[in-house]
Amino acid sequence: MNCREFKSWLIDRDIYDKRLAADAMQHLDACESCRDIFDIDRALDHQIRESVPRAELPSGLHRRVRQAVRARDGSGASMAGRVWRHVVPALSVAALLLFGWLHLLSGQVRTVDRLGDLVLSEHLNAGLSMTVQTENESELGGWLSVNVGKEMTLPDFKRLGLAPLGGRECRFGRTRAAYLLCEKNGQKASLFLLVPDTHGISLASDAPHRLIENGHQVTIWREDQIVYALVI
Amino acid sequence: MKLRLLSRRRLPGPAAGMDSSADRFWKLAEEHMAFLYSMALRYTGNRFEAEDLVQDCYVQGLKNIDQLRDPGKMKSWLFAILRNRFFRSTRRKDSFAEFEEGLDYARALDEAVYHPDLERVYEQKVESEIIRRLMDRMPERYRTILLLHYMEEMTYREIADSLELPMGTVMSRLARAKKILKRDILRLQLKERKTATVMPFPKQDNSPRKLK
Numbered sequence: 239m240n241c242r243e244f245k246s247w248l249i250d251r252d253i254y255d256k257r258l259a260a261d262a263m264q265h266l267d268a269c270e271s272c273r274d275i276f277d278i279d280r281a282l283d284h285q286i287r288e289s290v291p292r293a294e295l296p297s298g299l300h301r302r303v304r305q306a307v308r309a310r311d312g313s314g315a316s317m318a319g320r321v322w323r324h325v326v327p328a329l330s331v332a333a334l335l336l337f338g339w340l341h342l343l344s345g346q347v348r349t350v351d352r353l354g355d356l357v358l359s360e361h362l363n364a365g366l367s368m369t370v371q372t373e374n375e376s377e378l379g380g381w382l383s384v385n386v387g388k389e390m391t392l393p394d395f396k397r398l399g400l401a402p403l404g405g406r407e408c409r410f411g412r413t414r415a416a417y418l419l420c421e422k423n424g425q426k427a428s429l430f431l432l433v434p435d436t437h438g439i440s441l442a443s444d445a446p447h448r449l450i451e452n453g454h455q456v457t458i459w460r461e462d463q464i465v466y467a468l469v470i
Numbered sequence: 471m472k473l474r475l476l477s478r479r480r481l482p483g484p485a486a487g488m489d490s491s492a493d494r495f496w497k498l499a500e501e502h503m504a505f506l507y508s509m510a511l512r513y514t515g516n517r518f519e520a521e522d523l524v525q526d527c528y529v530q531g532l533k534n535i536d537q538l539r540d541p542g543k544m545k546s547w548l549f550a551i552l553r554n555r556f557f558r559s560t561r562r563k564d565s566f567a568e569f570e571e572g573l574d575y576a577r578a579l580d581e582a583v584y585h586p587d588l589e590r591v592y593e594q595k596v597e598s599e600i601i602r603r604l605m606d607r608m609p610e611r612y613r614t615i616l617l618l619h620y621m622e623e624m625t626y627r628e629i630a631d632s633l634e635l636p637m638g639t640v641m642s643r644l645a646r647a648k649k650i651l652k653r654d655i656l657r658l659q660l661k662e663r664k665t666a667t668v669m670p671f672p673k674q675d676n677s678p679r680k681l682k
Binding site: 245249250251252253275278279282283285286287288289290291292293294295296299300302303304306307308310366 | 492495496499500503504505507508511512517521524525528529532533575576579582596598599601602605616617620621622626641642644645648649651652655656
């Protein structure tokens with residue numbers, strides 16, 4: 239291999255036969271000017287590699303994606319292709335939607351059972367697009383009071399074992415609510431805060447009410463004037 | 471805390487502790503998130519869009535998992551999804567009309583190596599940010615290959631799988647992309663070096679003149 243051939247190999251080595259590399263190295267041992275060219279090329283490779291390091295994963299992204307994957311799985315995606323895992327959730331969601339739609343015609347949400355069905359339907363069907371995406375409670379609280387209602391206050395996330403991820407407004411007929419997407423022990427959790435005066439629910443006691451539906455747990459309770467519904 | 475049970479309905483759901491499709495997908499896909507995020511960040515240029523793109527990529531991956539024949543190719547398969555989603559949504563593919571493709575890297579190398587002050591060519595490094603900008607200016611067909619090669623150190627085969635291209639095309643594009651980028655970096659290095667050694671004007675000459 240001569241100098242011209244060496245340079246040609248160097249700048250196009252990705253397309254040359256790998257066996258030529260041995261010839262090139264042999265030439266390099268005997269030729270100082272080609273060694274300079276080789277060193278410059280190698281230094282450029284090093285500079286380029288250093289300039290494009292892998293980005294650091296933002297905190298929360300891993301959890302957010304995990305959550306989205308789980309939510310997608312819960313909505314019926316299946317590797318095994320078991321029929322019941324597609325059909326049964328689909329039918330129950332359809333029934334809930336129909337129930338919810340019929341209920342919307344009546345305007346306000348009035349009973350705990352109906353609220354349970356509506357929030358579960360929203361939990362199963364809601365997309366993960368949020369108006370506000372934050373894990374910061376004070377940011378979320380600020381968004382809530384400005385966009386949903388001044389009287390709205392966040393519950394104690396720590397006591398509930400929840401990690402907030404974001405929020406958006408939602409409606410059940412005339413009943414207005416805030417939907418907060420959360421995570422609990424690696425699972426998707428939906429927390430609903432009903433705006434006072436837009437619903438007609440009167441709870442018999444302040445003790446939490448629990449509804450179990452299709453493997454999901456719905457807990458409804460009241461603090462001050464606000465009714466909360468948590469779906470896991 | 472006292473809980474009141476309102477109703478209990480018996481509908482079948484996934485058994486507790488069962489290895490769901492999402493779990494199986496996650497086990498294979500999780501480790502590639504940092505790579506996908508890095509690529510998404512390079513494409514979108516901002517963190518929020520990059521995060522959304524990564525999330526979308528994983529959701530689409532799970533949805534279409536049946537199309538993945540070889541689990542060993544999960545990384546390149548997910549990247550193909552990410553790249554397609556990005557370019558489908560932005561339609562920004564290859565809109566670099568003013569890009570200069572001249573391949574005079576060989577000439578730039580000659581100029582560098584025959585310069586009397588060769589040591590300074592090594593010292594005069596171009597900042598990483600400038601190199602990234604040079605890459606961003608390149609058409610996507612070159613930029614992505616360079617990133618996969620330099621950032622991920624992918625093999626030709628892995629790049630070919632990721633970009634759904636024949637391996638020969640990957641090899642020739644990579645060679646071409648390297649030549650273009652290295653030529654541009656070297657030009658900058660030589661230019662900066664020349665600027666650094668330029669003589670002040672007007673020339674200051676304080677030596678006493680000899681009168682004839």
